[in-house]
Amino acid sequence: MGHICVIGGTRFFGRTLVKRLLGEGHKVTVLTRGRSGDDFGHTVSRLSADANDVDALSEAVAGHEFDAVVHQMCYSPVAALAAAKAFQGRIGRLVMTSTIEVYTTVPGVRPFAAAAELDPADHGYDVSLPWLDPDFSDAHYGEGKRQAESALTDAAQFPVAFARAGHVLAEGEFTGRLAFHVDRVLAGARIVTHRVPGRSSFVHADEIAGYLAWLSGSSVTGPVNASSPDGMAVRDLCAVIEAATGRTAVIEELDDPVGDSDLSPFSYPKDFGMVVEHEFSPVGAWLPEVVRREISGR
Template sequence: MKILVVGGTRYFGIPVVNALLAKGHNVTIATRGNVKVDFEGEVSYVVLDRMDSSSVKRALDNHRFDVIIDKIAYSSNDVKALLENVSCDRYIQMSTCSVYPCEHAGITEDEFVTSEYPLEWMDRIKDYEKTKRNAERAVLEYMDLSACTFVRYPVVLGENDYTGRLRFYIEHIKNEHSMNVDDLDVAMSFIHEKEAGEFMAYLVDHPVCGAVNGCSNGDIRISEIISCAEKKLDKKAILDENGDAAPFNGLKDALTFSTEKAKEAGYIFSDLNSWIYKLIDYEI
């Protein structure tokens, strides 16, 4: 199939592209042209600013793809700039589990219904939840829901995580810096960067209508992350309410997600325990 990947040269965009190439798809990557990657196969590039409608039009006007995988749709205006200038049979958007209004264990896709959300045309704003809800909703102005997939991930971790969220805990323990962790016992879901990419590629050949959650099986408590790092480093964490605020503060309840819909499509996610402790070792 002829596939456009918008934002495929960074983090888990790379395993998206490699998985598509392994399946023999014809891949074009839309980027700003700042980064070139040695993929596991040949790809084509188009250079554009996806937030600028005229830039997208110059690069992609009159192009049609079997599938568009949109990894960097952060606002409704991002979606507008793209979909008013290029067409496709199917559209897959990397959304986020942050669209869900309530935190609890076992969140299912129907807890945020894209079609029922009141659309606002907006640029990228600091209210991440609001802007991503609008990014989902904007797609339905251009395509039928039956041709759309919204992939909702929790926090993505991996060796190439440029945000340093897991590294925060390890470095604070290693350097004996105090940190403020507001709930040691909160349980969270995560997904590894490689699997996050591979699942999006899987959806090209195994379409899912509407929203679908993706995360590793199982969860982990912040206290377990800290305890593992303490043992590996042979140092104790310095916990202090006046210390540096930890990345996952602010949760009021467990934050885990059902992946039954993905299982129905034939995809089984890995167990969290199969990689999270290896990743802690890697960071150390």
């Protein structure tokens, strides 16, 4: 078994990843800013640093060696370059948790894109942009991830894999995107979508955590798409909630819904998904239980 460092493993599927690695017999070190606690007890080692600060990160990992790093907090080329320098000579490989959002606004990418259609080596990066400003980074989330992939591809002198995760769903997920739909169906409140909203790609939190654990011990490099193989539109998600609640979703399709406070976070004007090469479970195999657990938590 290996020694795996997880950067940012204290919430959502990061916690699931840490527990998965521990269950597989790995030694795990969790590196965070130290601002929030965890429930891992004495089962993990802990380091504290801001992953965007190359000096602090280098100081934190000095004297440590890892078989792999799973980077959950690499949102920009600033963090990517910090990792490339701090971990040089200290790790066997790095797995960056990336996102489906890297495919937004990229010319020539198909509605359901293959990983090879977006080569990190071709994109480039700009560290002069205000990536540490939360307002800027939130508004440029997909671009930040694209540039992070490019920066690691350019600067890392160790093998790197990029797991481009679909929209991650589980009960109680911290973004509130599943709760957005459940709450509105239960309340009979409107859910706004684009006219004939497109399908997108989704993945269960447990499955993406398991895949990241597998990647940390594999020889895979470069970008890989990580999601269920079948796409899902907002109406499909609402149909599962309707079946679990016995309520009817109030869906309102608009030609130009941008800016509407009731716009579904999963509504797209056309298909926006990924072709997946790794074997993941279809959405229908896990979504109904996720929805039932989300409802039972009310």
